[in-house]
Amino acid sequence: MADAIRIENLQKKFRIGFIPKPREILKGITFSVREGETFGYLGPNGAGKTTTIKCLLGLIHPDAGTIEILGRPHTQPRSREALGFLPENPYFYDYLTAREFLAFTADLFGIGRTEKGERIARLLKLVGLERAADLPLRKYSRGMLQRAGLAQALVNDPKLVVLDEPLGGMDPLGRKEIRDIIVRFKDEGKTVFFTSHILQDIEMICDRVAIIVGGRIVKEGGLRDLVSEKVLFTEVTVSGLPPQTFSGLGECVSAQGDRVLLKLYDEARVDEVVNLIHDRKGRLIALSPRTETLEDIFVDTVTRT
Amino acid sequence: MKIRAIAGITFKEAKRDRILYLLFFFAALGIVASRVLAILTVGDRVKIIKDVGLASISLFGVLMAILIGTGLVYKEIDKKTIYTLLAKPLHRAEFILGKFLGLVLTLFVMTGAMTLIFLAIVYAHTLRIEGSLLVAIAYIFLELVLITAVAILFSSFSTPILSSLFALAFYLIGHLSWGLELIIKKMRPGAGKALVRGLAMVLPDLENFNFKTEVVHGLPIPPGIFLSSFLYGVCYTAFILGLAVLIFRRRDFI
Numbered sequence: 001m002a003d004a005i006r007i008e009n010l011q012k013k014f015r016i017g018f019i020p021k022p023r024e025i026l027k028g029i030t031f032s033v034r035e036g037e038t039f040g041y042l043g044p045n046g047a048g049k050t051t052t053i054k055c056l057l058g059l060i061h062p063d064a065g066t067i068e069i070l071g072r073p074h075t076q077p078r079s080r081e082a083l084g085f086l087p088e089n090p091y092f093y094d095y096l097t098a099r100e101f102l103a104f105t106a107d108l109f110g111i112g113r114t115e116k117g118e119r120i121a122r123l124l125k126l127v128g129l130e131r132a133a134d135l136p137l138r139k140y141s142r143g144m145l146q147r148a149g150l151a152q153a154l155v156n157d158p159k160l161v162v163l164d165e166p167l168g169g170m171d172p173l174g175r176k177e178i179r180d181i182i183v184r185f186k187d188e189g190k191t192v193f194f195t196s197h198i199l200q201d202i203e204m205i206c207d208r209v210a211i212i213v214g215g216r217i218v219k220e221g222g223l224r225d226l227v228s229e230k231v232l233f234t235e236v237t238v239s240g241l242p243p244q245t246f247s248g249l250g251e252c253v254s255a256q257g258d259r260v261l262l263k264l265y266d267e268a269r270v271d272e273v274v275n276l277i278h279d280r281k282g283r284l285i286a287l288s289p290r291t292e293t294l295e296d297i298f299v300d301t302v303t304r305t
Numbered sequence: 306m307k308i309r310a311i312a313g314i315t316f317k318e319a320k321r322d323r324i325l326y327l328l329f330f331f332a333a334l335g336i337v338a339s340r341v342l343a344i345l346t347v348g349d350r351v352k353i354i355k356d357v358g359l360a361s362i363s364l365f366g367v368l369m370a371i372l373i374g375t376g377l378v379y380k381e382i383d384k385k386t387i388y389t390l391l392a393k394p395l396h397r398a399e400f401i402l403g404k405f406l407g408l409v410l411t412l413f414v415m416t417g418a419m420t421l422i423f424l425a426i427v428y429a430h431t432l433r434i435e436g437s438l439l440v441a442i443a444y445i446f447l448e449l450v451l452i453t454a455v456a457i458l459f460s461s462f463s464t465p466i467l468s469s470l471f472a473l474a475f476y477l478i479g480h481l482s483w484g485l486e487l488i489i490k491k492m493r494p495g496a497g498k499a500l501v502r503g504l505a506m507v508l509p510d511l512e513n514f515n516f517k518t519e520v521v522h523g524l525p526i527p528p529g530i531f532l533s534s535f536l537y538g539v540c541y542t543a544f545i546l547g548l549a550v551l552i553f554r555r556r557d558f559i
Contacts, residue, residue, distance in 0.1 A: 014557075014559065054388075054557075054558065054559075057388075057391065057392040058391060058392075059387075059388060059391055059392070059557070059558040060557040060558065060559065061555070061557055077394040077395055077396050078394055079394075080392060080393060080394045081394045083392070085388075085389070085392035087385070087388045087389060087392075089385075090389070091384050091385035091386050091388065091389070092386060092389065093314065093317075093318065093386060095317070095318070095321060096314075096317075104310055104313075104314055105389075105393070107306060107307070107309070107310035107313075108307050108310055108311075108390070108393040108394075108395055109393065109394065110306045110307065149389075152389065162392075
Protein backbone atom coordinates (compact mmCIF):
# COMPACT_ATOMS: atom_id res chain seq x y z
CA MET A 1 0.00 0.00 0.00
CA ALA A 2 1.37 3.45 -0.94
CA ASP A 3 2.01 6.13 1.65
CA ALA A 4 -0.43 9.01 1.95
CA ILE A 5 2.04 10.87 4.18
CA ARG A 6 5.74 10.20 4.41
CA ILE A 7 7.80 12.22 6.86
CA GLU A 8 11.52 11.67 7.17
CA ASN A 9 13.91 13.20 9.68
CA LEU A 10 11.77 16.31 10.18
CA GLN A 11 13.56 18.96 12.25
CA LYS A 12 12.47 22.38 13.36
CA LYS A 13 13.94 24.95 15.73
CA PHE A 14 12.25 28.17 16.81
CA ARG A 15 14.07 31.21 18.10
CA ILE A 16 12.20 32.47 21.13
CA GLY A 17 12.60 35.45 23.47
CA PHE A 18 13.97 38.99 23.36
CA ILE A 19 17.48 37.62 22.93
CA PRO A 20 16.47 34.77 20.61
CA LYS A 21 17.45 31.36 21.91
CA PRO A 22 16.97 28.39 19.61
CA ARG A 23 14.49 25.84 20.92
CA GLU A 24 14.34 22.49 19.19
CA ILE A 25 10.69 21.53 18.69
CA LEU A 26 11.05 18.62 16.25
CA LYS A 27 14.14 16.49 16.64
CA GLY A 28 14.10 14.26 13.59
CA ILE A 29 10.57 12.94 13.20
CA THR A 30 10.13 9.96 10.89
CA PHE A 31 6.88 8.12 10.21
CA SER A 32 4.50 7.33 7.43
CA VAL A 33 0.75 7.02 7.08
CA ARG A 34 -0.49 4.42 4.60
CA GLU A 35 -3.31 5.14 2.18
CA GLY A 36 -6.71 4.20 3.56
CA GLU A 37 -5.72 3.99 7.22
CA THR A 38 -6.81 6.07 10.18
CA PHE A 39 -3.71 7.27 11.96
CA GLY A 40 -3.68 8.82 15.42
CA TYR A 41 -0.91 11.23 16.36
CA LEU A 42 -0.63 11.53 20.12
CA GLY A 43 1.48 13.48 22.49
CA PRO A 44 1.31 15.73 25.55
CA ASN A 45 0.92 19.49 25.15
CA GLY A 46 4.00 21.06 23.58
CA ALA A 47 5.28 17.75 22.22
CA GLY A 48 5.31 19.01 18.63
CA LYS A 49 2.05 17.62 17.20
CA THR A 50 0.72 20.90 15.80
CA THR A 51 4.21 21.90 14.58
CA THR A 52 4.36 18.61 12.63
CA ILE A 53 0.96 19.33 11.09
CA LYS A 54 1.96 22.91 10.24
CA CYS A 55 5.13 21.62 8.55
CA LEU A 56 3.02 19.09 6.65
CA LEU A 57 0.70 21.84 5.39
CA GLY A 58 3.49 24.25 4.49
CA LEU A 59 2.58 26.78 7.19
CA ILE A 60 6.02 26.33 8.76
CA HIS A 61 9.24 25.70 6.87
CA PRO A 62 11.19 22.78 8.37
CA ASP A 63 14.92 23.21 9.02
CA ALA A 64 15.64 19.73 7.70
CA GLY A 65 13.84 16.62 6.53
CA THR A 66 11.44 15.67 3.78
CA ILE A 67 7.66 15.50 3.68
CA GLU A 68 5.60 13.88 0.95
CA ILE A 69 1.84 14.12 0.64
CA LEU A 70 0.26 11.52 -1.66
CA GLY A 71 3.59 11.10 -3.42
CA ARG A 72 4.32 14.80 -3.96
CA PRO A 73 6.75 17.03 -2.05
CA HIS A 74 4.79 19.11 0.45
CA THR A 75 6.32 22.31 -0.90
CA GLN A 76 4.18 22.01 -4.06
CA PRO A 77 0.71 23.51 -3.51
CA ARG A 78 -0.62 20.73 -5.79
CA SER A 79 0.22 18.25 -3.02
CA ARG A 80 -2.71 19.78 -1.10
CA GLU A 81 -5.26 19.36 -3.89
CA ALA A 82 -6.54 16.10 -2.41
CA LEU A 83 -6.05 17.14 1.21
CA GLY A 84 -8.62 18.45 3.66
CA PHE A 85 -7.55 20.16 6.88
CA LEU A 86 -9.41 21.06 10.04
CA PRO A 87 -7.35 23.28 12.39
CA GLU A 88 -7.37 22.84 16.16
CA ASN A 89 -9.56 25.85 16.90
CA PRO A 90 -11.27 26.62 13.63
CA TYR A 91 -10.79 30.32 12.84
CA PHE A 92 -12.92 31.49 9.97
CA TYR A 93 -14.28 34.72 8.58
CA ASP A 94 -17.02 35.17 11.16
CA TYR A 95 -19.09 37.57 9.05
CA LEU A 96 -19.70 34.87 6.43
CA THR A 97 -22.46 32.30 6.69
CA ALA A 98 -21.51 28.62 6.58
CA ARG A 99 -22.85 28.43 3.03
CA GLU A 100 -20.80 31.46 1.90
CA PHE A 101 -17.72 30.15 3.65
CA LEU A 102 -18.02 26.74 1.97
CA ALA A 103 -18.55 28.45 -1.40
CA PHE A 104 -15.36 30.48 -0.83
CA THR A 105 -13.44 27.32 0.11
CA ALA A 106 -14.77 25.56 -2.99
CA ASP A 107 -13.51 28.49 -5.10
CA LEU A 108 -10.01 27.93 -3.73
CA PHE A 109 -10.16 24.43 -5.22
CA GLY A 110 -11.57 25.71 -8.50
CA ILE A 111 -14.80 23.71 -8.15
CA GLY A 112 -17.42 24.63 -10.79
CA ARG A 113 -20.64 26.44 -9.89
CA THR A 114 -23.12 23.54 -10.36
CA GLU A 115 -20.95 21.02 -8.56
CA LYS A 116 -20.25 23.55 -5.83
CA GLY A 117 -23.93 24.00 -4.96
CA GLU A 118 -24.57 20.26 -4.76
CA ARG A 119 -21.45 19.61 -2.71
CA ILE A 120 -22.20 22.38 -0.22
CA ALA A 121 -25.76 21.10 0.31
CA ARG A 122 -24.45 17.55 0.84
CA LEU A 123 -21.74 18.68 3.30
CA LEU A 124 -24.12 20.87 5.31
CA LYS A 125 -26.36 17.83 5.68
CA LEU A 126 -23.44 15.58 6.58
CA VAL A 127 -22.28 17.81 9.44
CA GLY A 128 -25.81 18.68 10.56
CA LEU A 129 -25.69 22.41 9.78
CA GLU A 130 -28.51 22.57 7.26
CA ARG A 131 -30.71 24.74 9.50
CA ALA A 132 -27.88 27.08 10.50
CA ALA A 133 -26.39 27.32 6.98
CA ASP A 134 -27.43 30.94 6.47
CA LEU A 135 -26.41 32.27 9.87
CA PRO A 136 -23.15 34.20 10.17
CA LEU A 137 -20.39 32.07 11.70
CA ARG A 138 -19.97 34.52 14.62
CA LYS A 139 -23.32 33.26 15.92
CA TYR A 140 -22.11 29.66 15.99
CA SER A 141 -21.21 27.73 19.14
CA ARG A 142 -17.79 26.08 19.30
CA GLY A 143 -19.25 22.72 18.37
CA MET A 144 -21.04 24.23 15.36
CA LEU A 145 -17.81 25.92 14.24
CA GLN A 146 -16.07 22.57 14.48
CA ARG A 147 -18.74 21.10 12.20
CA ALA A 148 -18.37 23.98 9.74
CA GLY A 149 -14.61 23.37 9.87
CA LEU A 150 -15.10 19.72 9.08
CA ALA A 151 -17.37 20.62 6.15
CA GLN A 152 -14.75 22.99 4.67
CA ALA A 153 -12.11 20.28 5.08
CA LEU A 154 -14.25 17.96 2.93
CA VAL A 155 -15.26 20.41 0.22
CA ASN A 156 -12.74 19.00 -2.27
CA ASP A 157 -13.71 15.38 -1.51
CA PRO A 158 -10.16 14.77 -0.23
CA LYS A 159 -8.23 11.49 -0.27
CA LEU A 160 -6.37 12.57 2.86
CA VAL A 161 -8.01 14.31 5.80
CA VAL A 162 -5.84 15.99 8.44
CA LEU A 163 -7.72 16.80 11.63
CA ASP A 164 -6.10 18.67 14.51
CA GLU A 165 -8.11 17.92 17.67
CA PRO A 166 -11.39 17.37 15.81
CA LEU A 167 -13.26 16.30 18.93
CA GLY A 168 -12.21 19.18 21.15
CA GLY A 169 -15.05 21.35 22.45
CA MET A 170 -17.77 18.95 21.34
CA ASP A 171 -20.55 17.69 23.58
CA PRO A 172 -20.82 13.87 23.91
CA LEU A 173 -23.46 13.66 21.18
CA GLY A 174 -21.46 15.87 18.81
CA ARG A 175 -18.34 13.85 19.56
CA LYS A 176 -20.10 10.66 18.60
CA GLU A 177 -21.37 12.21 15.37
CA ILE A 178 -17.90 13.42 14.36
CA ARG A 179 -16.44 10.04 15.34
CA ASP A 180 -19.02 8.34 13.11
CA ILE A 181 -18.09 10.65 10.23
CA ILE A 182 -14.41 9.76 10.69
CA VAL A 183 -15.30 6.05 10.69
CA ARG A 184 -17.26 6.65 7.48
CA PHE A 185 -14.12 8.17 5.89
CA LYS A 186 -12.43 4.83 6.40
CA ASP A 187 -15.27 3.01 4.65
CA GLU A 188 -14.93 5.47 1.75
CA GLY A 189 -11.22 4.65 1.51
CA LYS A 190 -10.02 8.06 2.76
CA THR A 191 -6.85 8.35 4.79
CA VAL A 192 -7.30 10.13 8.11
CA PHE A 193 -4.45 11.66 10.10
CA PHE A 194 -5.59 13.16 13.34
CA THR A 195 -4.48 14.32 16.74
CA SER A 196 -6.61 14.10 19.84
CA HIS A 197 -6.30 14.23 23.57
CA ILE A 198 -9.30 11.97 23.92
CA LEU A 199 -7.52 8.63 23.86
CA GLN A 200 -10.65 6.48 24.02
CA ASP A 201 -11.75 7.99 20.71
CA ILE A 202 -8.38 7.30 19.16
CA GLU A 203 -8.54 3.74 20.45
CA MET A 204 -12.00 3.30 18.95
CA ILE A 205 -11.24 4.54 15.45
CA CYS A 206 -7.50 4.35 14.71
CA ASP A 207 -5.64 1.61 12.90
CA ARG A 208 -2.20 2.86 13.83
CA VAL A 209 -0.79 5.45 16.19
CA ALA A 210 2.44 7.34 16.80
CA ILE A 211 3.31 8.92 20.14
CA ILE A 212 5.46 12.04 20.07
CA VAL A 213 7.19 13.27 23.22
CA GLY A 214 9.65 16.16 23.35
CA GLY A 215 9.88 16.37 19.56
CA ARG A 216 10.67 12.68 19.03
CA ILE A 217 8.49 9.74 18.01
CA VAL A 218 8.81 7.37 20.95
CA LYS A 219 6.29 4.75 19.87
CA GLU A 220 4.67 3.88 16.57
CA GLY A 221 2.69 0.92 15.39
CA GLY A 222 -0.64 -0.80 14.89
CA LEU A 223 -3.05 -0.28 17.74
CA ARG A 224 -3.51 -4.03 18.19
CA ASP A 225 0.28 -4.51 18.37
CA LEU A 226 0.71 -1.82 20.99
CA VAL A 227 -2.24 -2.62 23.21
CA SER A 228 -1.95 -6.12 24.66
CA GLU A 229 -4.84 -8.30 25.80
CA LYS A 230 -3.09 -8.84 29.15
CA VAL A 231 -5.26 -8.24 32.21
CA LEU A 232 -3.69 -5.53 34.36
CA PHE A 233 -5.99 -5.95 37.34
CA THR A 234 -9.53 -7.01 38.19
CA GLU A 235 -12.04 -4.73 39.89
CA VAL A 236 -14.49 -6.46 42.21
CA THR A 237 -17.51 -4.73 43.76
CA VAL A 238 -18.96 -6.50 46.78
CA SER A 239 -21.78 -5.69 49.19
CA GLY A 240 -22.71 -7.06 52.60
CA LEU A 241 -19.14 -7.69 53.79
CA PRO A 242 -16.68 -5.43 55.64
CA PRO A 243 -13.41 -4.44 53.85
CA GLN A 244 -11.36 -6.32 56.45
CA THR A 245 -12.71 -9.60 55.03
CA PHE A 246 -10.41 -9.15 52.02
CA SER A 247 -7.22 -8.00 53.75
CA GLY A 248 -4.21 -9.54 52.12
CA LEU A 249 -6.16 -10.54 49.00
CA GLY A 250 -6.27 -7.20 47.21
CA GLU A 251 -6.32 -3.45 47.52
CA CYS A 252 -9.48 -1.87 48.93
CA VAL A 253 -10.05 1.20 46.74
CA SER A 254 -13.23 2.44 48.40
CA ALA A 255 -15.87 1.47 50.94
CA GLN A 256 -19.15 3.37 50.76
CA GLY A 257 -22.20 2.16 52.71
CA ASP A 258 -21.99 -1.60 52.56
CA ARG A 259 -20.26 -1.57 49.17
CA VAL A 260 -16.57 -2.32 48.82
CA LEU A 261 -14.49 -1.84 45.70
CA LEU A 262 -11.45 -4.08 45.47
CA LYS A 263 -8.57 -4.11 43.04
CA LEU A 264 -6.93 -7.50 42.50
CA TYR A 265 -3.57 -7.46 40.74
CA ASP A 266 -3.08 -11.24 40.90
CA GLU A 267 -5.43 -13.11 38.55
CA ALA A 268 -5.13 -16.23 40.69
CA ARG A 269 -6.73 -14.40 43.62
CA VAL A 270 -9.95 -13.67 41.72
CA ASP A 271 -11.43 -17.17 42.25
CA GLU A 272 -10.34 -17.06 45.88
CA VAL A 273 -12.20 -13.76 46.46
CA VAL A 274 -15.33 -14.98 44.64
CA ASN A 275 -15.40 -18.12 46.80
CA LEU A 276 -14.89 -16.06 49.96
CA ILE A 277 -17.86 -13.80 49.07
CA HIS A 278 -19.99 -16.88 48.48
CA ASP A 279 -18.91 -18.53 51.74
CA ARG A 280 -19.48 -15.41 53.88
CA LYS A 281 -22.91 -14.84 52.32
CA GLY A 282 -21.86 -11.58 50.69
CA ARG A 283 -23.09 -10.35 47.32
CA LEU A 284 -20.93 -9.97 44.21
CA ILE A 285 -22.11 -6.82 42.41
CA ALA A 286 -19.54 -6.55 39.61
CA LEU A 287 -16.35 -8.19 38.44
CA SER A 288 -14.48 -6.49 35.66
CA PRO A 289 -11.04 -7.41 34.38
CA ARG A 290 -9.13 -4.31 33.14
CA THR A 291 -6.93 -4.91 30.11
CA GLU A 292 -4.27 -2.49 28.93
CA THR A 293 -5.61 0.60 27.16
CA LEU A 294 -4.02 3.17 24.90
CA GLU A 295 -4.18 5.58 27.83
CA ASP A 296 -1.99 3.24 29.92
CA ILE A 297 0.55 3.01 27.13
CA PHE A 298 0.44 6.77 26.59
CA VAL A 299 0.88 7.61 30.28
CA ASP A 300 3.61 4.99 30.65
CA THR A 301 5.46 6.21 27.54
CA VAL A 302 5.22 9.88 28.47
CA THR A 303 6.30 9.42 32.09
CA ARG A 304 9.20 7.17 31.09
CA THR A 305 10.52 9.56 28.44
CA MET B 306 -10.15 31.72 -9.79
CA LYS B 307 -8.22 31.39 -6.51
CA ILE B 308 -6.92 34.95 -6.71
CA ARG B 309 -10.45 36.11 -7.53
CA ALA B 310 -11.81 34.25 -4.49
CA ILE B 311 -9.23 35.87 -2.17
CA ALA B 312 -9.84 39.28 -3.77
CA GLY B 313 -13.60 38.81 -3.32
CA ILE B 314 -13.30 37.95 0.36
CA THR B 315 -10.88 40.87 0.87
CA PHE B 316 -13.34 43.25 -0.76
CA LYS B 317 -16.12 41.88 1.46
CA GLU B 318 -13.94 42.32 4.54
CA ALA B 319 -12.71 45.80 3.59
CA LYS B 320 -16.20 47.12 2.94
CA ARG B 321 -17.19 46.04 6.45
CA ASP B 322 -14.48 48.28 7.93
CA ARG B 323 -16.07 51.33 9.55
CA ILE B 324 -12.92 53.39 9.05
CA LEU B 325 -13.55 53.22 5.30
CA TYR B 326 -16.89 54.97 5.67
CA LEU B 327 -15.51 57.47 8.15
CA LEU B 328 -12.77 58.45 5.69
CA PHE B 329 -15.29 58.53 2.85
CA PHE B 330 -17.49 60.84 4.91
CA PHE B 331 -14.58 63.25 5.50
CA ALA B 332 -13.54 63.08 1.85
CA ALA B 333 -17.11 63.92 0.78
CA LEU B 334 -17.17 66.68 3.39
CA GLY B 335 -13.89 68.05 1.99
CA ILE B 336 -15.23 68.02 -1.57
CA VAL B 337 -18.50 69.69 -0.58
CA ALA B 338 -16.70 72.20 1.69
CA SER B 339 -14.61 73.28 -1.29
CA ARG B 340 -17.70 75.26 -2.36
CA VAL B 341 -17.67 77.20 0.92
CA LEU B 342 -13.91 77.78 0.57
CA ALA B 343 -14.45 79.02 -2.97
CA ILE B 344 -16.96 81.59 -1.75
CA LEU B 345 -14.56 82.84 0.92
CA THR B 346 -11.53 83.03 -1.37
CA VAL B 347 -10.60 85.71 -3.82
CA GLY B 348 -9.95 84.33 -7.29
CA ASP B 349 -11.32 81.69 -9.62
CA ARG B 350 -13.90 79.79 -7.59
CA VAL B 351 -13.94 76.79 -9.91
CA LYS B 352 -10.19 76.38 -9.57
CA ILE B 353 -10.48 76.32 -5.78
CA ILE B 354 -13.23 73.71 -5.98
CA LYS B 355 -11.16 71.55 -8.33
CA ASP B 356 -8.01 71.98 -6.28
CA VAL B 357 -9.58 71.14 -2.92
CA GLY B 358 -11.69 68.35 -4.41
CA LEU B 359 -8.76 66.57 -6.05
CA ALA B 360 -6.66 67.01 -2.90
CA SER B 361 -9.47 65.46 -0.81
CA ILE B 362 -9.74 62.46 -3.14
CA SER B 363 -5.96 61.99 -3.02
CA LEU B 364 -5.51 62.45 0.74
CA PHE B 365 -8.44 60.33 1.90
CA GLY B 366 -7.74 57.69 -0.74
CA VAL B 367 -4.19 57.35 0.61
CA LEU B 368 -5.49 57.14 4.18
CA MET B 369 -7.93 54.40 3.12
CA ALA B 370 -5.15 52.46 1.37
CA ILE B 371 -2.83 52.74 4.37
CA LEU B 372 -5.27 52.20 7.22
CA ILE B 373 -7.06 49.24 5.63
CA GLY B 374 -4.11 47.81 3.69
CA THR B 375 -1.78 47.57 6.68
CA GLY B 376 -4.29 45.46 8.61
CA LEU B 377 -5.26 43.07 5.84
CA VAL B 378 -2.51 40.45 5.97
CA TYR B 379 -1.82 41.03 9.67
CA LYS B 380 -5.47 40.30 10.56
CA GLU B 381 -5.36 37.01 8.66
CA ILE B 382 -2.30 35.97 10.68
CA ASP B 383 -3.56 37.35 13.98
CA LYS B 384 -7.01 35.75 13.66
CA LYS B 385 -5.39 32.57 12.30
CA THR B 386 -7.75 32.44 9.33
CA ILE B 387 -4.60 32.05 7.26
CA TYR B 388 -4.18 28.45 8.50
CA THR B 389 -7.26 27.32 6.64
CA LEU B 390 -6.31 29.28 3.52
CA LEU B 391 -2.72 28.20 3.13
CA ALA B 392 -3.66 24.56 3.79
CA LYS B 393 -5.43 24.71 0.43
CA PRO B 394 -3.57 24.35 -2.88
CA LEU B 395 -2.78 28.05 -2.85
CA HIS B 396 0.57 29.72 -3.58
CA ARG B 397 1.49 32.37 -1.06
CA ALA B 398 1.95 34.71 -4.02
CA GLU B 399 -1.69 34.09 -5.00
CA PHE B 400 -2.72 35.03 -1.47
CA ILE B 401 -0.79 38.33 -1.55
CA LEU B 402 -2.04 39.13 -5.04
CA GLY B 403 -5.63 38.35 -4.03
CA LYS B 404 -5.37 40.61 -0.98
CA PHE B 405 -3.87 43.36 -3.12
CA LEU B 406 -6.53 43.14 -5.83
CA GLY B 407 -9.32 43.02 -3.22
CA LEU B 408 -8.15 46.28 -1.70
CA VAL B 409 -7.56 47.84 -5.12
CA LEU B 410 -11.17 46.98 -5.97
CA THR B 411 -12.34 48.59 -2.70
CA LEU B 412 -10.34 51.73 -3.46
CA PHE B 413 -11.67 51.76 -7.02
CA VAL B 414 -15.24 51.78 -5.71
CA MET B 415 -14.46 54.45 -3.10
CA THR B 416 -12.53 56.63 -5.56
CA GLY B 417 -15.42 56.22 -8.00
CA ALA B 418 -17.90 57.38 -5.36
CA MET B 419 -15.69 60.36 -4.38
CA THR B 420 -15.26 61.23 -8.08
CA LEU B 421 -19.02 61.26 -8.62
CA ILE B 422 -19.52 63.74 -5.76
CA PHE B 423 -16.61 65.84 -7.02
CA LEU B 424 -17.81 65.91 -10.62
CA ALA B 425 -21.33 66.80 -9.46
CA ILE B 426 -19.99 69.79 -7.51
CA VAL B 427 -17.84 70.92 -10.47
CA TYR B 428 -20.78 70.42 -12.84
CA ALA B 429 -22.98 72.59 -10.63
CA HIS B 430 -20.52 75.44 -11.25
CA THR B 431 -19.37 74.91 -14.81
CA LEU B 432 -22.30 72.96 -16.29
CA ARG B 433 -19.85 70.64 -18.06
CA ILE B 434 -17.82 67.49 -17.36
CA GLU B 435 -14.10 68.00 -17.85
CA GLY B 436 -12.26 64.92 -19.08
CA SER B 437 -8.93 66.26 -17.81
CA LEU B 438 -10.22 65.95 -14.23
CA LEU B 439 -10.75 62.24 -14.83
CA VAL B 440 -7.16 61.92 -16.05
CA ALA B 441 -5.89 63.53 -12.83
CA ILE B 442 -8.09 61.20 -10.78
CA ALA B 443 -6.89 58.16 -12.77
CA TYR B 444 -3.30 59.01 -11.79
CA ILE B 445 -4.35 59.60 -8.18
CA PHE B 446 -5.82 56.09 -8.34
CA LEU B 447 -2.55 54.74 -9.77
CA GLU B 448 -0.76 56.28 -6.79
CA LEU B 449 -3.28 54.61 -4.46
CA VAL B 450 -2.54 51.26 -6.13
CA LEU B 451 1.16 51.73 -5.38
CA ILE B 452 0.46 52.78 -1.78
CA THR B 453 -1.74 49.69 -1.39
CA ALA B 454 1.16 47.48 -2.49
CA VAL B 455 3.41 49.27 0.03
CA ALA B 456 0.85 48.82 2.83
CA ILE B 457 0.58 45.10 2.04
CA LEU B 458 4.37 44.78 1.93
CA PHE B 459 4.72 46.20 5.46
CA SER B 460 1.66 44.29 6.65
CA SER B 461 3.31 41.01 5.63
CA PHE B 462 5.93 41.29 8.35
CA SER B 463 4.89 44.03 10.78
CA THR B 464 2.06 45.17 13.05
CA PRO B 465 -0.64 47.51 11.65
CA ILE B 466 0.61 50.53 13.65
CA LEU B 467 4.21 50.17 12.50
CA SER B 468 3.09 49.33 8.97
CA SER B 469 0.93 52.46 8.88
CA LEU B 470 3.88 54.58 10.00
CA PHE B 471 6.19 53.00 7.40
CA ALA B 472 3.61 53.39 4.63
CA LEU B 473 2.94 57.00 5.63
CA ALA B 474 6.70 57.67 5.61
CA PHE B 475 6.87 56.13 2.12
CA TYR B 476 4.08 58.47 1.00
CA LEU B 477 5.74 61.57 2.46
CA ILE B 478 9.20 60.66 1.13
CA GLY B 479 7.59 59.94 -2.23
CA HIS B 480 6.19 63.45 -2.40
CA LEU B 481 9.33 65.18 -1.15
CA SER B 482 12.00 63.19 -2.99
CA TRP B 483 11.86 65.53 -6.00
CA GLY B 484 13.81 67.95 -3.80
CA LEU B 485 16.82 65.64 -4.17
CA GLU B 486 17.02 66.59 -7.85
CA LEU B 487 17.48 70.23 -6.82
CA ILE B 488 20.23 69.21 -4.37
CA ILE B 489 21.96 67.14 -7.07
CA LYS B 490 22.00 70.14 -9.41
CA LYS B 491 23.64 72.30 -6.77
CA MET B 492 26.19 69.69 -5.60
CA ARG B 493 29.76 69.42 -6.87
CA PRO B 494 30.67 66.21 -8.68
CA GLY B 495 32.03 63.52 -6.37
CA ALA B 496 31.08 60.69 -4.04
CA GLY B 497 28.47 62.79 -2.24
CA LYS B 498 26.67 63.64 -5.45
CA ALA B 499 26.77 60.00 -6.58
CA LEU B 500 25.31 58.97 -3.23
CA VAL B 501 22.45 61.47 -3.45
CA ARG B 502 21.84 60.45 -7.07
CA GLY B 503 21.66 56.79 -6.00
CA LEU B 504 19.23 57.75 -3.24
CA ALA B 505 17.07 59.67 -5.71
CA MET B 506 16.90 56.62 -7.94
CA VAL B 507 15.89 54.24 -5.12
CA LEU B 508 13.40 56.50 -3.39
CA PRO B 509 9.91 56.66 -4.84
CA ASP B 510 8.85 59.76 -6.73
CA LEU B 511 5.11 60.01 -6.25
CA GLU B 512 5.04 63.42 -7.92
CA ASN B 513 5.00 61.36 -11.14
CA PHE B 514 1.30 60.80 -10.48
CA ASN B 515 0.50 64.38 -9.60
CA PHE B 516 -1.24 66.15 -12.46
CA LYS B 517 -3.49 68.20 -10.21
CA THR B 518 -1.85 71.58 -10.77
CA GLU B 519 -1.69 71.15 -14.55
CA VAL B 520 -5.33 70.05 -14.75
CA VAL B 521 -6.71 72.72 -12.39
CA HIS B 522 -4.83 75.58 -14.06
CA GLY B 523 -5.12 74.22 -17.59
CA LEU B 524 -1.32 74.03 -18.02
CA PRO B 525 0.13 72.03 -20.91
CA ILE B 526 1.33 68.51 -20.08
CA PRO B 527 4.31 67.27 -22.15
CA PRO B 528 3.35 64.35 -24.37
CA GLY B 529 4.72 60.99 -23.27
CA ILE B 530 4.62 61.87 -19.58
CA PHE B 531 1.34 59.99 -19.09
CA LEU B 532 2.85 56.79 -20.46
CA SER B 533 6.12 57.13 -18.50
CA SER B 534 4.17 57.85 -15.28
CA PHE B 535 1.90 54.89 -15.95
CA LEU B 536 4.85 52.57 -16.57
CA TYR B 537 6.63 53.94 -13.49
CA GLY B 538 3.55 53.17 -11.37
CA VAL B 539 3.07 49.67 -12.78
CA CYS B 540 6.75 48.72 -12.46
CA TYR B 541 7.12 50.14 -8.94
CA THR B 542 3.92 48.36 -7.82
CA ALA B 543 5.13 45.07 -9.34
CA PHE B 544 8.50 45.50 -7.60
CA ILE B 545 6.89 46.17 -4.20
CA LEU B 546 4.47 43.24 -4.60
CA GLY B 547 7.38 40.97 -5.58
CA LEU B 548 9.18 42.03 -2.41
CA ALA B 549 6.04 41.35 -0.34
CA VAL B 550 5.73 37.86 -1.85
CA LEU B 551 9.41 37.18 -1.19
CA ILE B 552 9.07 38.11 2.49
CA PHE B 553 5.73 36.38 2.90
CA ARG B 554 7.01 33.13 1.34
CA ARG B 555 9.73 32.87 3.97
CA ARG B 556 7.39 33.39 6.93
CA ASP B 557 6.50 30.68 9.44
CA PHE B 558 2.95 30.79 10.78
CA ILE B 559 3.45 29.56 14.32
